[in-house]
Amino acid sequence: MSLLIVGTTALDSIKTPNSENPRLLGGSASHAAVAASFFSQVSLLGVVGDDFPEEYIELYKKHQIDLSGLEKAAGNTFHWEGEYEVNMNNRRTLETDLGVIEDWMPNVTSPLNEKAYILLANCAPQLQHHVLKQMKQPKFVVADTMDLWLNIARHELEQLLKDVDCLVLNDSEARQFTEEDNVVIAAQSLHKYGPKYVIVKKGEHGAILSGPSGLFIAPAFPLDSVIDPTGAGDSFVGGLVGYLASHDGDIDDNLRQAIIHGTVTASFCCEGFGLASTTITTRECINKRVEALSQLVAF
């Protein structure tokens, strides 16, 4: 079925101890859309500046991403500059330039406002809600978020959560949101804000789903080399929603497999800078890794 993804389309400059990679294609919607494209036809809602390289448009097109909702505005594309330590779990933001996304509040017209699956990839809750309110009859709405919005837009995030089916966030964010140290309790207590499903991401430790059928403890795909984890969480949720949108039937029946396919798609993201590794993988490679993961956890 049809999938709309809204979020940031950005240029990321990423430093690691060994490498500098300026102005790579990044942003929550970019990572999520490419990840979802392995499973489903994706429509991307976003905005870029007049500095946005044509080669990145070509990259979207390579993945058959519908760009009718990608606006080009006068100004700079959202730019994020970050640096990772040797321990890739630690990173710091060196600079953020919001550029053209700062005041962007799009009109969502037909046929984009008729999509059944909606991924509100990580961006300002006001923007996520603005888009969601324009959708005609969404079947399933997933929202990703981050600590920044808990700090500066908690009220707006809480308003949004009343209207979403599934919330995705990190374990530290779940703890911060709920002031609950136990991550199982934190996940469960987030339902009271609205979402029927809550997925807590734990990075290399996998993810936890809390839903009507109880908990699902999902492993991450173990990697022996992490080059750049930027966008892994976005790839996870993109793969997840892409998988759901391509499988008929009850969400409850499909969500575990969707999470596993999301985690495997995210594992490819970590193996290269920006989208370099994700964009050269295939559905067949993803399926093989899902099968391998299934063997790795069997008992």
Add this chain to the structure above:
Amino acid sequence: MSLLIVGTTALDSIKTPNSENPRLLGGSASHAAVAASFFSQVSLLGVVGDDFPEEYIELYKKHQIDLSGLEKAAGNTFHWEGEYEVNMNNRRTLETDLGVIEDWMPNVTSPLNEKAYILLANCAPQLQHHVLKQMKQPKFVVADTMDLWLNIARHELEQLLKDVDCLVLNDSEARQFTEEDNVVIAAQSLHKYGPKYVIVKKGEHGAILSGPSGLFIAPAFPLDSVIDPTGAGDSFVGGLVGYLASHDGDIDDNLRQAIIHGTVTASFCCEGFGLASTTITTRECINKRVEALSQLVAF
């Protein structure tokens, strides 16, 4: 088959934000032996002082633990005092009194030195090696350790590892030992010290096994209430070795189930102070939780 466990038999004084619990039965061998007793007949090799409460002897006996190798020496039982923060992942040691274990180097005579499965529960590597060298024909030797020994007895630990089949340690310790940040690589690179099997404990995030058949990614049993995690790692390895000792056949065929039974046994440990919760569980309760865990991770 027969199982010998050597390690510390201690009195633990445990503080949490809500509670003080002085002089509980603790120590690596105590937790491991009680955990193993749900699966196998256990012989305990240890030393206590003349202050050791008779009720704790009764607790061992309740679990049919063979105490012929439990010495009573003049002096104090090893005493550890620790305090947990609200986040139970953080604790600090307030006081340690080694007492009678400080100079203890036991003679292991028949029939104790004929046991097939050996658990060298966490204690000084010199003591672990001293016991191991006296064993006649061990079939499978597991050693647990901790950061303390990496800091003050690394050489002795490395000597020990040449003679053990399976090493168990925490993820932070695996990283410290190998100076390798990626925990998968850290686990794999520990084989070169000797052990055919390496198990890296990740607390609430489960464990990773690296062995001849590759990796196994094991979940932890999700708990919505952690009262006292003291001894959880010891319970994990105790349950694990107890399960192995009670199942004929190839280690490779049994180790995944052993890890799962160990992790479930450890989950009971966390639900009460000291051994309070472990000692009232049953094999049936453990089996039920193993079945529940199997459902929680199915996809």
